[in-house]
Amino acid sequence: MxxxxxxxxxxxxxxxxxxxxxxxxxxxxxxxxxxxxxxxxxxxxxxxxxxxxxxxxxxxxxxxxxxxxxxxxxxxxxxxxxxxxxxxxxxxxxxxxxxxxxxxxxxxxxxxxxxxxxxxxxxxxxxxxxxxxxxxxxxxxxxxxxxxxxxxxxxxxxxxxxxxxxxxxxxxxxxxxxxxxxxxxxxxxxxxxxxxxxxxxxxxxxxxxxxxxxxxxxxxxxxxxxxxxxxxxISPLEEQNYEYGNLLDFRGADHADGFELCELTPQDPLMNWRFGTEHLFTDSREAVFSFTVTGQNVGLLLLYGPDSGIFEYSFNGGPFSAVNLFDEWCPLAFRPIIAMFGVQKQRQELQVTVRITGEKDEQSKGTSLRILKLLYN
Structure with a gap:
């Protein structure tokens, strides 16, 4: 030293x-x-x-x-x-x-x-x-x-x-x-x-x-x-660190049934993001999104805003868990928010299935889900 x-x-x-x-x-x-x-x-x-x-x-x-x-x-x-x-x-x-x-x-x-x-x-x-x-x-x-x-x-x-x-x-x-x-x-x-x-x-x-x-x-x-x-x-302080963290295009998904390709307009309020806003959008409870990667963790980079709802995910075929990321900033503008689905002790094949619940925060104007990028490590 x-x-x-x-x-x-x-x-x-x-x-x-x-x-x-x-x-x-x-x-x-x-x-x-x-x-x-x-x-x-x-x-x-x-x-x-x-x-x-x-x-x-x-x-x-x-x-x-x-x-x-x-x-x-x-x-x-x-x-x-x-x-x-x-x-x-x-x-x-x-x-x-x-x-x-x-x-x-x-x-x-x-x-x-x-x-x-x-x-x-x-x-x-x-x-x-x-x-x-x-x-x-x-x-x-x-x-x-x-x-x-x-x-x-x-x-x-x-x-x-x-x-x-x-x-x-x-x-x-x-x-x-x-x-x-x-x-x-x-x-x-x-x-x-x-x-x-x-x-x-x-x-x-x-x-x-x-x-x-x-x-x-x-x-x-x-x-x-x-x-x-x-x-x-040098040995890592935390074995599950994000040394191999990366973003994947949502086009790498296995399935995106019921989602449509969208982009925010100049009239849509946007904060904390200077990059492209092309994303997958759905407000249908029939829609299903799934993807598979190999790594230690997996997640989504979402575009949350005034019409975002509560979604749920299944990790490696397990039961679905609901996620509500709506907060006090969402009514004001769209912005990027990450959802992480757990860190594994070892690298392995990880599969995630995502769908909306049709439920929403009382302040939200809708139940939609917008996917910007896939996260993996």
């Missing part, structure tokens, strides 16, 4: 740093930086996400600091999503875009209190990236929310730090820095993030300044000798 370097007190843990990116910069080679996370990474709260978000400001800083360098930046932030979906969409939204030199990962706000699931997601991202793109540097970022602003070690950040420590990845703790400054009377967080989560332009600028301080020392020629050990030579 390499010696840890702490700077800015406990706000940054450098570990092995960003050696591959430093090598690329030293050699004047093109550099691609990807940002994987939730709405804060996507740029929510900023007046113009591609100009004033911490993500955009970080890109601007890098381009200005290395003025003769060719950079490419990938926005892989999807609002309201956690590291479970992050691991499953890593190939489609990041690794499938060509060579990636530096990957920032931000999910500490959106991951919930399920420790094992959080590790499965974050470790899955790391191991999948190391397997498919071993030269990519990875850096974890921890953003601020009420649950992450405490003097103790907040749960979600502590869990992510387990993964960062295990794989010797650098981490930058925005939340701890914000907490320290609020305790010192230097700021009021709600002035920078009125809803407690999404920074305004000043909040995004503050995040960008925290990251910039780390990058000032991390991206230097002295770091180029710290070649990363392959994550695959």
């Amino acid at each position: 390499s010696e840890e370097k702490h700077c800015n007190h406990h706000f940054v843990v450098s570990r092995r740093g960003l050696p591959s990116t430093s090598v690329r910069l030293a050699g004047k080679e093109p550099v691609t930086v990807a940002f994987l996370g939730g709405s804060i990474t996507e740029g929510a709260g900023a007046s113009e996400a591609d100009t004033y978000s911490w993500r955009a400001l970080t890109g601007k800083y890098l381009q200005e600091r290395f003025v003769d360098q060719k950079f490419r930046f990938i926005n892989a932030g999807v609002g309201g999503t956690n590291s479970t979906l992050g691991a499953h969409r890593l190939q489609a939204h990041v690794l499938g875009q060509g060579r990636i030199d530096l990957l920032f990962v931000e999910f500490s706000v959106n991951d919930d209190s399920d420790r094992e699931e959080s590790i499965r997601g974050m470790e899955g991202i790391v191991r999948q990236c190391r397997r498919l793109s071993p030269s990519t540097d990875i850096c974890f970022l921890y953003t601020a929310a009420e649950k992450n602003l405490s003097g103790s070690n907040p749960f979600n950040i502590a869990v992510h730090e387990e993964v960062a420590e295990h794989y010797e990845l650098p981490s930058v703790n925005f939340a701890a820095r914000v907490y320290a400054q609020t305790q010192a009377g230097q700021m009021e967080w709600t002035e920078l993030a009125p809803d407690g989560y999404h920074p305004n332009d000043d909040g995004h600028a503050l995040y960008a300044s925290f990251l910039r301080e780390y990058l000032e020392t991390a991206l230097v020629p002295d770091n180029t000798h710290l070649i990363c050990e392959s994550a695959l030579s």
Whole structure:
């Protein structure tokens, strides 16, 4: 285990740093930086996400600091999503875009209190990236929310730090820095993030300044000798992690009887999704959807909204279980929601059958089901 370097007190843990990116910069080679996370990474709260978000400001800083360098930046932030979906969409939204030199990962706000699931997601991202793109540097970022602003070690950040420590990845703790400054009377967080989560332009600028301080020392020629050990030579923290997580097109289904191909119109309200909305739709209780994969887990990426109902699934021929994913956001707009159907101890053939129940939440306008993608690991 390499010696840890702490700077800015406990706000940054450098570990092995960003050696591959430093090598690329030293050699004047093109550099691609990807940002994987939730709405804060996507740029929510900023007046113009591609100009004033911490993500955009970080890109601007890098381009200005290395003025003769060719950079490419990938926005892989999807609002309201956690590291479970992050691991499953890593190939489609990041690794499938060509060579990636530096990957920032931000999910500490959106991951919930399920420790094992959080590790499965974050470790899955790391191991999948190391397997498919071993030269990519990875850096974890921890953003601020009420649950992450405490003097103790907040749960979600502590869990992510387990993964960062295990794989010797650098981490930058925005939340701890914000907490320290609020305790010192230097700021009021709600002035920078009125809803407690999404920074305004000043909040995004503050995040960008925290990251910039780390990058000032991390991206230097002295770091180029710290070649990363392959994550695959390190035993996993969680055997059922999502290292092989991926998205499949719904056309890979065995049966889609009673479903029709649909796409949202420009008039349909949509949130947290900048990608294609082509999906399978049904509101018929006679409709049946089934698919088979080989892996350790299986699930669906659904498009839930004002007319979504309660569906049920059967796993490997077992009894049907009802799922109601309708929540307070559904009446406002369509958005992606994942439904996971259990994690198995070993890889095996997994078959799922899905149908609607004809029942709905009292706030819903319908009983429909919309399938965007299939999930498997």
